[in-house]
Amino acid sequence: MDILHNLFNLGTLVAGIRIATPILLAGLGGLHTMQANILNIGMEGMMLFGAFSAVLVSYYTGSIIFATIAAILVGVLAAVIFGLFGVKFKCNIIVAGIAINLFGVAFTIYLLRSIFHVRGALSHPKIVGFPVMDFPVLSSLPYIGELFKGHSIIVYVAFLMVFLVHLFLYRTPKGLHIRSVGEHAEAAASVGISPDRIRFQAVMISGFFCGLAGAYLSLAQTRMFVENMVAGRGFIALAAIYFGGGTPVGTMLAALLFGFAEAVSLRLQTLGFPSQFVLMTPYLMTVFILIIISYVKKVHSQKRKYEIA
Amino acid sequence: MPQSEILLKMQGISKSFGPVKANDNINFEVKKGEIHALIGENGAGKTTLMKILFGLHKPDSGTIYFAGDRLDLTGPKDAMAKGIGMVHQHFMLIPSLTVTENIVLGSEPKKNLFFDIKAAEEQVIRISNEYGLKVDPKARIRDCSVGIQQRVEIIKALSRGAELLILDEPTAVLTPQETRDLFVVLRQMVKQGMTIIFISHKLKEVLEISQRITVMRAGKVVGVVETGATSEEQLASLMVGRQVLLRVEKRLSSPGRNILEVKKLWVSDQRGLPAVRGVSFNVRAGEILGVAGVEGNGQTELVEAICGLRHIESGQVLKDGNELAGKSVREIRKLGVAHIPEDRFTSGLCGEASILENLIGGLHLDTPFSSKGVLNKKEIQEFVEKAVEDYGIKVGSVHDPVKSLSGGNAQKVVIARELASDANLIVAAQPTRGVDIGAIEFIHRLIVQKRDEGKGILLISADLQEVLSLSDRLIVLYEGQIVAELVTRQTTEEEVGLYMTGGKRMVVEGGEGV
Ligand SMILES: Nc1ncnc2c1ncn2[C@@H]1O[C@H](COP(=O)(O)OP(=O)(O)OP(=O)(O)O)[C@@H](O)[C@H]1O
Ligand SMILES: [Mg+2]
Numbered sequence: 144m145d146i147l148h149n150l151f152n153l154g155t156l157v158a159g160i161r162i163a164t165p166i167l168l169a170g171l172g173g174l175h176t177m178q179a180n181i182l183n184i185g186m187e188g189m190m191l192f193g194a195f196s197a198v199l200v201s202y203y204t205g206s207i208i209f210a211t212i213a214a215i216l217v218g219v220l221a222a223v224i225f226g227l228f229g230v231k232f233k234c235n236i237i238v239a240g241i242a243i244n245l246f247g248v249a250f251t252i253y254l255l256r257s258i259f260h261v262r263g264a265l266s267h268p269k270i271v272g273f274p275v276m277d278f279p280v281l282s283s284l285p286y287i288g289e290l291f292k293g294h295s296i297i298v299y300v301a302f303l304m305v306f307l308v309h310l311f312l313y314r315t316p317k318g319l320h321i322r323s324v325g326e327h328a329e330a331a332a333s334v335g336i337s338p339d340r341i342r343f344q345a346v347m348i349s350g351f352f353c354g355l356a357g358a359y360l361s362l363a364q365t366r367m368f369v370e371n372m373v374a375g376r377g378f379i380a381l382a383a384i385y386f387g388g389g390t391p392v393g394t395m396l397a398a399l400l401f402g403f404a405e406a407v408s409l410r411l412q413t414l415g416f417p418s419q420f421v422l423m424t425p426y427l428m429t430v431f432i433l434i435i436i437s438y439v440k441k442v443h444s445q446k447r448k449y450e451i452a
Numbered sequence: 453m454p455q456s457e458i459l460l461k462m463q464g465i466s467k468s469f470g471p472v473k474a475n476d477n478i479n480f481e482v483k484k485g486e487i488h489a490l491i492g493e494n495g496a497g498k499t500t501l502m503k504i505l506f507g508l509h510k511p512d513s514g515t516i517y518f519a520g521d522r523l524d525l526t527g528p529k530d531a532m533a534k535g536i537g538m539v540h541q542h543f544m545l546i547p548s549l550t551v552t553e554n555i556v557l558g559s560e561p562k563k564n565l566f567f568d569i570k571a572a573e574e575q576v577i578r579i580s581n582e583y584g585l586k587v588d589p590k591a592r593i594r595d596c597s598v599g600i601q602q603r604v605e606i607i608k609a610l611s612r613g614a615e616l617l618i619l620d621e622p623t624a625v626l627t628p629q630e631t632r633d634l635f636v637v638l639r640q641m642v643k644q645g646m647t648i649i650f651i652s653h654k655l656k657e658v659l660e661i662s663q664r665i666t667v668m669r670a671g672k673v674v675g676v677v678e679t680g681a682t683s684e685e686q687l688a689s690l691m692v693g694r695q696v697l698l699r700v701e702k703r704l705s706s707p708g709r710n711i712l713e714v715k716k717l718w719v720s721d722q723r724g725l726p727a728v729r730g731v732s733f734n735v736r737a738g739e740i741l742g743v744a745g746v747e748g749n750g751q752t753e754l755v756e757a758i759c760g761l762r763h764i765e766s767g768q769v770l771k772d773g774n775e776l777a778g779k780s781v782r783e784i785r786k787l788g789v790a791h792i793p794e795d796r797f798t799s800g801l802c803g804e805a806s807i808l809e810n811l812i813g814g815l816h817l818d819t820p821f822s823s824k825g826v827l828n829k830k831e832i833q834e835f836v837e838k839a840v841e842d843y844g845i846k847v848g849s850v851h852d853p854v855k856s857l858s859g860g861n862a863q864k865v866v867i868a869r870e871l872a873s874d875a876n877l878i879v880a881a882q883p884t885r886g887v888d889i890g891a892i893e894f895i896h897r898l899i900v901q902k903r904d905e906g907k908g909i910l911l912i913s914a915d916l917q918e919v920l921s922l923s924d925r926l927i928v929l930y931e932g933q934i935v936a937e938l939v940t941r942q943t944t945e946e947e948v949g950l951y952m953t954g955g956k957r958m959v960v961e962g963g964e965g966v
Contacts, residue, residue, distance in 0.1 A: 316560040329544065333528055335532065335558045
């Protein structure tokens with residue numbers, strides 16, 4: 144009982160929200176590429192570029208606003224490179240994604256060493272982080288008010304974005320175009336929508352969100368840059384998108400689930416479970432969930448296919 | 453009708469795809485207010501010419517004049533802006549979107565930043581009323597029948613202000629009733645000032661609906677005729693360049709043992725409602741059993757149940773005595789069932805894969821195409837070359853994706869593959885849909901030849917003529933039940949038509965509730 148109480152309390156939920164935020168942000172970006180039928184595995188690299196630029200600009204300007212803008216711009220730039228190869232020049236999209244990821248790791252390490260002359264991690268008092276705030280009204284609710292307190296501002300932004308992305312995707316012409324290109328590019332082309340242009344735009348949107356996610360990692364959670372600090376979150380985000388069926392709300396729920404799973408596993412660690420096993424739990428869960436989803440999808444699509452024909 | 457004014461003039465149009473000359477110096481003219489038919493064999497270049505007119509392909513050379521102006525199209529948007537609309541041979545609709553969303557896609561009405569769905573729906577309803585094209589604006593395309601989907605395509609073109617409407621094989625997928633409805637709409641549209649280009653392989657329809665006909669062969673125009681001054685035979689020989697047999701020649705059948713026995717079969721449709729209701733029949737070796745019926749009376753479900761694509765609710769399907777219910781598609785194929793599906797692109801072919809891969813798909817695991825899990829390139833190449841030759845499949849290279857083929861050529865790929873297996877039961881659903889008359893003759897001969905080799909053939913066709921000329925025996929499906937079992941020689945088109953529409957039914961052994 145005691146262990147359970149220790150594991151599942153508000154504190155874990157709050158930690159879960161924080162862990163979920165970068166996954167959610169990257170997921171919100173990546174779902175645009177998924178809806179446009181592009182397999183975007185380059186999110187990892189885009190996030191890393193975002194994280195590094197955020198720290199760099201924050202260090203030199205002391206402005207969190209400039210830092211955020213820089214992270215977003217660099218995220219989009221990385222996405223443009225990915226888009227040039229993967230969409231415009233039609234290289235293998237997976238290879239383009241892997242290239243961005245490898246390039247991201249190596250290039251940020253290189254810059255870290257040549258600009259700051261440090262190895263491993265950079266943390267410095269001059270690096271300004273995101274301000275922390277309580278969400279108005281909700282934070283004064285009894286008991287669950289805790290959930291809306293003391294987060295970095297980006298956390299609230301991220302959850303607000305779910306709503307905006309939903310509106311964008313389902314209520315605007317551009318959103319409709321992205322979905323139609325993803326489902327039947329030829330049909331979209333036949334009414335004068337350029338599929339490649341839409342795909343490129345979807346890639347750029349994913350870069351925007353990945354940049355922001357990166358800034359969150361380096362300036363909200365830690366206030367420092369660590370080599371390869373994205374550490375698989377880009378892939379977890381991809382899993383969250385698929386888990387969430389490519390919808391903003393679904394992706395949010397999936398990101399929260401992954402976040403809580405990791406929060407629980409962190410708690411387990413402090414409770415003395417062997418860390419090797421504990422660290423596996425979020426990934427095991429991802430794999431399990433994906434297996435379940437693809438099984439459900441398969442059954443569903445078989446039914447559909449035979450029924451439609 | 454004043455028909456003197458030339459609305460469209462295409463001059464010296466040429467277009468090649470690699471080595472294939474799809475259009476070779478074509479001159480094509482359409483008068484204002486006419487329904488102009490464009491006919492020709494599979495791969496003759498009809499679709500290509502129309503795609504050029506619609507801005508989807510750039511011609512290698514040639515000029516287009518429309519309503520007096522010279523057109524330089526950079527894309528379909530351009531063509532639509534000038535008043536040209538096209539309904540494609542393979543529909544360009546997005547299944548998960550609604551009717552309205554599909555119609556306005558690419559030119560959505562806006563309210564501030566947002567897509568104004570209300571205004572869009574009103575627009576759809578207005579056009580739908582104006583031309584008598586009934587649709588439900590809120591329905592999702594994937595839940596609509598092909599007939600409705602086609603209406604959606606027509607409304608889509610009209611809503612973009614089309615004055616010239618291109619219909620690429622609009623009737624290939626329609627039931628006879630839907631075709632009649634479409635013709636009513638087309639005549640109505642012409643009355644309101646529309647000009648229509650109508651592509652079809654069905655010469656009877658062409659003769660019925662058009663005023664003038666342009667005939668293409670192998671990328672060239674070989675004739676332009678007034679509809680009133682021509683005949684089916686003349687058109688056929690113009691198209692193919694030789695005399696074509698419009699009738700099938702075959703001996704009397706000498707059926708042997710039962711190959712397929714279907715007993716009290718019940719199958720549900722996608723909504724879970726019974727579509728096949730207690731059907732029993734046999735297919736014997738050396739005979740062609742035709743299934744006649746207006747589409748949507750259980751034929752699709754019946755075929756899918758036999759081929760393992762749909763769950764069997766109750767009853768038995770015995771192939772050479774083996775129960776097929778619950779078996780996988782692969783197991784069923786192994787038991788000697790070949791299947792020519794009715795929709796080539798959803799269940800007959802893998803669009804992105806090459807022609808070669810599609811030709812051997814399903815056969816690739818067996819000798820001689822593979823041994824010990826390794827593909828035998830030489831055998832495959834030989835087989836594929838022979839198939840392309842035998843069936844006259846017009847291809848640039850067999851390594852091109854199959855979706856680059858013209859509609860009829862794609863169908864030939866399916867048929868070549870299915871007839872190549874040594875299955876002794878061939879389930880052929882709409883085998884000649886969208887196929888030109890030369891190829892129809894060929895496919896019919898082939899089916900008869902398979903029959904004479906002692907195979908059993910189950911032929912499902914919405915084309916009553918095809919069923920009557922090909923099958924030895926036939927059953928008529930109406931609302932999921934067999935309402936008649938006839939010997940083809942001893943019946944007439946009128947009699948079968950009466951059964952098909954539910955105007956008459958006979959007591960059939962094993963049938964339910966008759
Ligand atoms: N995108 C493409 N790439 C390569 N070849 C093509 C392409 N589109 C058409 N072709 C080839 O051009 C020729 C003409 O094709 P087209 O689709 O115009 O024929 P069609 O007259 O419409 O025939 P059908 O009646 O079978 O539809 C065919 O040989 C086809 O394989
Ligand atoms: Mg065609």
